[in-house]
Amino acid sequence: MKMKKIGLVTLWKRNYGSALQCYATKSMVEKMGYHCIPLYRTFPGIQRYTYYLGEIVRFAIDSFRYKGYISKYTSLRSAGKKSIGSLSKKSEESIDRFVDDTLQPEGYSYSQLKNIGKSEDFIAFIAGSDQIWNGSRRYDLVSFLGFVSDKKKIALAPSFGSEIEDYNKRSFSKEIRKFQLLSAREQEGVDNIAELTGRDAIRLSDPTSFLTPDEWRDFSKAADDLEGEYIFIHFLDKPCDFALQAMEKLRSDRGLPMVAFAYPQEEYERIKGIRFCNGGPREYVKYIDRASYVMTDSFHTTLFSIYFNTSFFTFHRQYTHNAKQTSRISNLLTLYGCEERFVADMAAFIEILDSDLPDSFEIRDKERQKLIGYLKKALDD
Known part of the structure; x- marks a missing residue:
């Protein structure tokens, strides 16, 4: 019988923790009998230009709508580039090889992702973990599984970072409401979800806890x-x-x-x-x-x-x-x-x-079982 697929949207690029939490989630989903495919968006041909044009328009609208938006956004963007040092070239290449050989993410245009979101081969899609819902970065529809219409959306321990900026709150609220199952990696994230949507979420450990x-x-x-x-x-x-x-x-x-x-x-x-x-x-x-x-x-x-x-x-x-x-x-x-x-x-x-x-053995085991139980229930129901 053909194995059912689970789409995974998360972070994995040139960061040890991100790559390993992606690996752990992929491994656990496949232990549960599914084929897990990390997905990301590409911008072929003219799509790159139309995307950036749309971003410019959105930037202009948000600049008008939110007081101090430009200074806040540019400050966070500049600081984000400076806040983490550079990986050595050899380590960067080692992570890239691991991603290509082990994680094997698949890149698609947004229109292709929308087709995947409707495909009968996929039964559910996962967003998370790591700071995929970072509240200071510009809102990204793919991170909220915006390409998925009628399939199950599962939030797996996403992190919001430090805080959700005003210019993101409306979009975050709209998209998070579309998830059938909600969780967050930190208690602040659970509180954020409640504030944005009025819904309950469960706090879960980082997906690296999937593995002993x-x-x-x-x-x-x-x-x-x-x-x-x-x-x-x-x-x-x-x-x-x-x-x-x-x-x-x-x-x-x-x-x-x-x-x-x-x-x-x-x-x-x-x-x-x-x-x-x-x-x-x-x-x-x-x-x-x-x-x-x-x-x-x-x-x-x-x-x-x-x-x-x-x-x-x-x-x-x-x-x-x-x-x-x-x-x-x-x-x-x-x-x-x-x-x-x-x-x-x-x-x-x-x-x-x-x-x-x-x-911490008992705590680690309890957190692991809680994480596995959430994912199993999410995929089996």
Whole structure:
């Protein structure tokens, strides 16, 4: 019998956490007996120009409709480009290979997506996870499965980022109401859905929770090993002076080498003996699992450290705009009883330096079963 298909619209491009949550969702959907296809929009020929023309018109309308729209939008757009450092070329290529070989997303024009949205081969479509519904970015109809008309729409733990800007609220409300099943990755997202639609949603963990730690180890077993013990450093943005002091303190106290991964921050030159390495998603997972310590400003690096019970320290990311985007990490750490691991100064770092991580097995298992139960019910009903 022909296997029924599930369309998946999510983030996966050149980001370890995004690619891995997409992989986990695809894997779990296929374990449940469906063929899962990540989908994205392309702009062939003249469609690119007509799309951008429409965006210009929409920008002009929103500029007239919302006071301060232009300054707010340009500020967020500029800051967004600066808030995450550049991946090394080798790591970028490694992620791209993983996406092409393992995730195998399929790109279609919007008219083709609309045909897919009506196809009898597809029984449902999933939006999420990660910040696919980021409330500060320009509203994107594909992220809300706007090409789907009469098929089931499932929201799988999408994140809204920091806040929903006024210029997005009406569109968000209209499109979210069309989903049959609603969830969000953070409690703020659940509250956002209630405010926008008057409907209840369920809070779910990040889809990387679909896989057990042992399944993630199996996933990463083919990756190259790093020899000996080490401190794993993974900062998406440049580390602040306090984070650099904490790195030097940990290196000095433990006598372990430091390995910085994927993002070559200039500030690392201030750390004695630090070395840089590249890799794809499999290396990323293995290096966190095998590390003696992890130091990071990344949500997913924090999350995988919890999965593997690797001692970690999470730092505030050095955003270049005023929007506070730490709520998702704070929520994560609170859920797993690791609030003190979000360190804000040297005194707090020294205080927890020798403390053990709390046992989070029961919480992890409960969150995983909740996530699986939601997806199974969504697909089977």
